[in-house]
Amino acid sequence: MTSGATPAPAGRRRGRPRRAEAAGGGPATRDRILAAARAEFAERGYDAASIRGIARVAEVDQALVHHYFGTKEQVFGAAVAAAAAPATDNLSLRPDVPPEQLGQWLTGVFFRVWENPVTRAPILAIARSAITNDTAAGIFRTFIAGQLVGRITERLDAPDARLRAELAAAQLVGVMMLRYILRVEPLASADAEELVARLVPAVQHHLTGPPPG
Amino acid sequence: MTSGATPAPAGRRRGRPRRAEAAGGGPATRDRILAAARAEFAERGYDAASIRGIARVAEVDQALVHHYFGTKEQVFGAAVAAAAAPATDNLSLRPDVPPEQLGQWLTGVFFRVWENPVTRAPILAIARSAITNDTAAGIFRTFIAGQLVGRITERLDAPDARLRAELAAAQLVGVMMLRYILRVEPLASADAEELVARLVPAVQHHLTGPPPG
Numbered sequence A, B: 001m002t003s004g005a006t007p008a009p010a011g012r013r014r015g016r017p018r019r020a021e022a023a024g025g026g027p028a029t030r031d032r033i034l035a036a037a038r039a040e041f042a043e044r045g046y047d048a049a050s051i052r053g054i055a056r057v058a059e060v061d062q063a064l065v066h067h068y069f070g071t072k073e074q075v076f077g078a079a080v081a082a083a084a085a086p087a088t089d090n091l092s093l094r095p096d097v098p099p100e101q102l103g104q105w106l107t108g109v110f111f112r113v114w115e116n117p118v119t120r121a122p123i124l125a126i127a128r129s130a131i132t133n134d135t136a137a138g139i140f141r142t143f144i145a146g147q148l149v150g151r152i153t154e155r156l157d158a159p160d161a162r163l164r165a166e167l168a169a170a171q172l173v174g175v176m177m178l179r180y181i182l183r184v185e186p187l188a189s190a191d192a193e194e195l196v197a198r199l200v201p202a203v204q205h206h207l208t209g210p211p212p213g
Helices: A018-024 A026-048 A051-058 A062-069 A072-083 A085-093 A099-115 A117-132 A134-153 A161-181 A192-208 B018-024 B026-048 B051-058 B062-069 B072-083 B085-093 B099-115 B117-132 B134-153 B161-181 B192-208
Strands: none
Touching: A026 A051, A026 A062, A026 A072, A026 A117, A051 A062, A051 A072, A062 A072, A072 A085, A072 A117, A072 A134, A099 A117, A099 A161, A099 A192, A117 A134, A117 A161, A117 B117, A134 A161, A161 A192, A161 B161, A161 B192, A192 B161, A192 B192, B026 B051, B026 B062, B026 B072, B026 B117, B051 B062, B051 B072, B062 B072, B072 B085, B072 B117, B072 B134, B099 B117, B099 B161, B099 B192, B117 B134, B117 B161, B134 B161, B161 B192
């Protein structure tokens, strides 16, 4: 990841419709900056990515990136949220899932996101940044705590709801590591439906199983 | 991780008792090289670490590093094995654990290694390298598959033993991620004994629970 740290020389920039963008802006421009940010963080990692590089890929002025998203940390936070949007959209669309089916539902959402290469690639890249950079880890932690664990926690009626949600998330994060990052066999090639069937009892145990001791 | 990529200039080297080492060698020298390798991989990551840097820290000639360990990949593999030695020593010391207690035993070994800062630090550093570098990931994968999962697998009398062992390992790897790397609360500060009690049923489910469907 270190080899991509040097910004491309100015001569390699493609033409940027700077005036039109600065004047226009709007949702399309914001989305293009966000897509560029995801690509930059994915390709270079958190440390080497820059507002300047994101602006170049999006073909807008750097000031517009700051205008829409603020600091590099804030751009990264927005990129994490955008990358995880399919998962969190799923989470927010199903307020009617009863606690005893949360394991099935959470495990299903996880595999729908991770089995689809389009949604997997950006999250994988951003997860890697979070593992090697403390700032990125903080942003990723805030996202996991607030979005994923938070939404599960509020559906559980238990004083230890948050710890339960985190242990359930840990089961799925570990599968992410061994199946998609380290690609340990036979887990990496196992049928996703079989894995859901094997994982649900463990995930559900954490969410609603008897307390320890 | 990019800032440490440049090797220190030769002028910064401390005196190296090159002749004594080349002549002497032996277990003490090998151990010192291994400790230097662990420190180098931990500090710089896999990409930036070099045989030259390891030799400098160990105060031996580069040729001696090659003599004992071979290539950079092989040094890394040896460093992974050394970092995980407390875990694998525990694994190899207990051939009498019955299958229905393997969950308790594996979870206990995991927390003994990870709750001790002396054993945690090198594994953490090496795990981070494995997440961001494909070569390091391959070495780490071989280690997990061969040492950890392999030893569990051979104690389970089931055709799907390896997949079971990997799903159990995934639960613990996920805890490693959320508790020690991302430090998500309350998991990061929870009492280790309480976590063992909460995790054992999930780990044991994977190892000896009913097959899916």
